[in-house]
Amino acid sequence: MRPTVLIVDDEKEIRESLRAYLARTVEADIVEADNGYDALERVRISSVAVVLLDISMPGISGRDVIREIRAVSPATAVIVISRWDSREMAEEMEQL
Numbered sequence: 001m002r003p004t005v006l007i008v009d010d011e012k013e014i015r016e017s018l019r020a021y022l023a024r025t026v027e028a029d030i031v032e033a034d035n036g037y038d039a040l041e042r043v044r045i046s047s048v049a050v051v052l053l054d055i056s057m058p059g060i061s062g063r064d065v066i067r068e069i070r071a072v073s074p075a076t077a078v079i080v081i082s083r084w085d086s087r088e089m090a091e092e093m094e095q096l
Helices: 012-025 036-045 062-072 087-095
Strands: 004-008 029-033 050-054 077-081
Touching: 004 012, 004 036, 012 029, 029 036, 036 050, 036 062, 050 062, 062 077
Parallel strands: 004 029, 004 050, 050 077
Antiparallel strands: none
16 A cells, blocks of 8 residues: 655645655655545545645644644654755754
């Protein structure tokens, strides 16, 4: 069974670019969500190995999504993606 990678970003172009790259480079099922609520639902109902998560989205914050993923699926790896270049944010994400 192939692992599942979940791409979570409110920008469609970014999701499509990441999907295209991953489809060429990894053996995995790739699914998408355009907001944190849909991402959490996918993690709750299926086995997701890796989440690529935009930290800044409308609605539920990426920080809250990470906390919830940790609570319901601690084995799921979360990789934060962001266009913001902030050492403070990176350090905060390490603590989640």
